[in-house]
Amino acid sequence: MNLAPPGPAPAFRPEEILLPALDGRRENLGAIARAAVQQARSRLEAWNAAGASGGEVVEAFTGVLDRIVRFLYAAAVEDFTSRNVRVNQKCAVLAQGGYGRGELNPFSDVDLLFLYQWKVTPFVESVAEKILYSLWDTGLQVGHAVRSVPECARLAARELKVKTALLDARFLCGDADLGAEFERMVESDVVRRNPDRFFAEKIEESAARHREYGGSVYLLEPHVKEGEGGLRDLHTALWMARVKFKVKHLREIVQKGVVPESELDAVLESRDFLWKVRNTLHFRNGGHQDQLTFEHQEPVAAALGYRDAGERRAVERFLQDYYLHAARMKRFTDLVIERCTERPYRFGRLFSRRIRPGVRIVGGEIAIDEPEILDDPAGVVGVFVESQRHRVEIGSRARALLAAAAPRLEAARASPAVIQPFLDVLRAGGRTYETLRTMHDVGVLGALVPEFGQLRCMVIRDFYHIYTVDEHTLRAVMELEHLGAGRHREACPLLTQVMHEIEQPEVLYLAMLLHDVGKGHGHGHSDRGAKLAEQVARRLGLDEDGVGHVERLVRHHLLMSHVAQHRDLHDDRVIIDFARHVGSVDVLKRLYVMTFADMRAVAPKVWNNWRDLLLGELYLRTLELFEKGEFAEEAREARVERVRERLRQQLAGRDGGLAATLDLVLQSMPASYFLTTPEQSFAHHLELLREFHQSGEQFACSVRHFKDREFSEFTVCAGDRPGLFSMIAGVLAAHGMNILGAQITTSRGGVALDVFRLSHGETTDRVLDEERWQRLRESLGRVLRGEVSIEAMVQRSQRPTVLTRRTMPHIATSVTFDLQDSEYYSLIEVSTRDQIGLLFAITNALYRQGCLIHLAKISTVLHHVFDVFYVTDAAGRKIGDWRRMQEICETVRRRLEGESPGGG
Secondary structure, eight states, X not given: OOOSOSSOOOOOOGGGSOOOOOOSOOOXXXXXHHHHHHHHHHHHHHHHHHTOOHHHHHHHHHHHHHHHHHHHHHHHHHHHHTTSOOOOOOEEEEEEHHHHHTOOOTTOOEEEEEEESSSOOHHHHHHHHHHHHHHHHTTOOEEEEEEEHHHHHHHHHHOHHHHHXXXXXXXXXXXXXXXXXXXXXXXXIITTSOHHHHXXXXXXXXXXXXXXXXXXXXXXXXXXXXXXXXXXXXXHHHHHHHHHHOOSSHHHHHHTTSSOHHHHHHHHHHHHHHHHHHHHHHHHHTSOOOBOOHHHHHHHHHHTTOOOBTTXXXXXXXXXXXXXXXXXXXXXXXXXXXXXXXXXHHHHGGGEEEEETTEEEETTXXXXXXXXXXXXXXXXXXXXXXXXHHTOXXXXXXXXXXXXXXXXXXXXXXXXXXXXXXXXXXXXXXSHHHHHHHHHHTTHHHHHOHHHHTTTTOOOOOSSOOBOXXXXXXXXXXXXXXXXXXXXXXXXXXXXXXXXXXXXXXHHHHHHHHTTTTTTSSSOHHHHHHHHHHHHHHHTTOOHHHHHHHHHHHHTTTHHHHHHHHSOTTOHHHHHHHHHHHOSHHHHHHHHHHHHHHHHTTSTTSSOHHHHHHHHHHHHHHHHHHHHTOOSOOOHHHHHHHHHHHHHHHHTTSOHHHHHHHHHHHHHXXXXXXXXXXXXXXXXXXXXXXXXXXXXXXXXXXXXXXXXGTEEEEEEEEEOOTTHXXXXXXXXXXXXXXXXXXXXXXXXXXXXXXEEEEEOGGGHHHHTOHHHHHHHHHHHHHHHTTSSOHHHHHHHHTSOOTTXXXXXXXXXXXXXXXXXSOSSOEEEEEEEEOXXXXXXXHHHHHHHTTOEEEEEEEEEETTEEEEEEEEEOTTSOOOOOHHHHHHHHHHHHHHHTTOOTTOO
């Protein structure tokens, strides 16, 4: 672990913050307190940077606040008694929350409780007012309550938040007898009353908090305090142990036999690490900041002494350590919670059953009552098989035993006695995800498959995976299992059907488990991972077909997504090339469902109906190719003529005006139009073309909504002109539309028919708003008539809003070209950070370089955009000169990065 830079840290003691003596003068207490807080923070920031531990800074800042509060209390008492007769001056000041626990980070909130005896006297009011106003002057966020001891007891019985706060309360100053009375009340009333209800409420509160903050330890922007595995989890464990075992400090739970000392020592180390991270976040932000957002991660890593090492960047190494500590915090919390809520073992045995020698189900959990069975490595894996078979979790005590036994598997991982039960887990058809996750949590999976084990908590900052590599992989396994269980039957019927057709599920699940094992060593992880996956498959004894399928699936696990989203699926060459890489129908089916699971496990909302449509189209076209058994391109003209003939037959009975338009389309539209347009759209296009020709207007347009598929289609018919596509894209961007893709067609007569597919997603209300569409049509007309500059319109729409001001991660802009994948077009590929008006900026730059755009494939994952444009020169010819393509790409890159044409 890298923490602070080496060198002696200048120790800091709270007593070094000097406070003036009280001599009856009525000084500005707020100014004194503010100066003390500022001085303390300045000294602590330097100490933190020089190498102070997280706990040292937390303890010191708490000590400073204690001195300030006691000073303010003494000043308030002196001021009151100088002006009033000494009557009922009973008041006690207590710290609550993190302050009560003695865990104040530099900009933490401060929570105070003012206790009075019978009623709120002028003395209590004066003391509370003097302390609070002075502390508010420091800029601290100070919460407070003024209550009697009986009132505290009544509120604690009703409100979980109050009860929790009182468990942390710590006497600071004031009437010691009142403080002692409060302490007795906490022990007799708060700690002992309704423990089962308290446990249930805290567990539900914790689950709700985890859901709110992402539901995983392994998010790429973790919340240090409230997230899963964060500091609040440890607080929850202490609160529950306080009630169950009557302890006040973590160290006491070892003395009570709740956890072994080694577990506590480990979690205290992790707590100190998280404190150090939180302290650094607070100092860096100059305020309360508890989330490790992208913009803070690299500076915090540097502040903690992390450096690049080989292919691993410093920030990735820091985050990996963070997740290891957070995972340890979560495991410890789960262990303490289980100890607090478990029924006594002597009663549990009455409701247990033996499921194999040494293993029982007790209280709905697997328990190991003969630990010697774990001396046999096969017995270790067998426990997981039983958990899966009986659909029950493994209890925390059993998990601890399994974790201790995990290293024994390393020497036996090639043994058939160990391999067979592991393969049984993969082929069982239920609870595969839960079983693999538990195996991973206790270290058994990594011992069996070290190629996967090295992914533990690994971070690859690509800004579209929001989980660590191991967490992403396990979630992908979960998505496969959900698909097989029919959870997506209505939304994804084809995928569900294909999943049920797949045989040998162990091949599929093993490939999914290993699909990212090549990560962590720079580019080319698919090829590197394929070699590792082949080794694992052979070690596990799969037959040659199984080994070959696992290797091919890992090697090409990104291919189907890439082709579906970034290539022309109506180009026979694309389908043939994809089929050759896939090799067989069995691999195609597995790759199809793996791609689905891989996408869904990247981040919420990455998978959508649009991607489902694209992948389904690629799957069906490739399946048809395999079934035909012919890997040769059909003559282009023959395909076009077949489509034309079907159109003649389908539309022959329409009215004369439409028939005339059909004749015009058949004669003037290029071959690509007939090969790429869905046949159900032809009639709509004919209606729009007829409207355009008959109206005499500059353009005709229409919008069709496909709510079940979560996209809309905007079609524009207009006289072709240079930059038309860019103008339309700019108007759509200016009105907040999110473009998924576009098909651009120009007839021999110079009529453009541009079709845009627009995402619903988070912009559904906007896309379905007919008034917005009317405004959009008016804007498009003004742009085409030259009444308004499209550049100015897009620029106005780019003004930052509350939503767009948040700092986004830096994503390098890359603009490349491909002259191999299409016979008729040059491909330009743009990878960059998402931003308003991006498509307009790209297409406008291409227009100014004399490029005609024929197809645009748009893909956005979180903040990352990958767009592909099929282009020709102004005469419609493929651009084959690589120097010319380099020039075009460089122009686009400069436009996106805001460089002037002559910039470097």
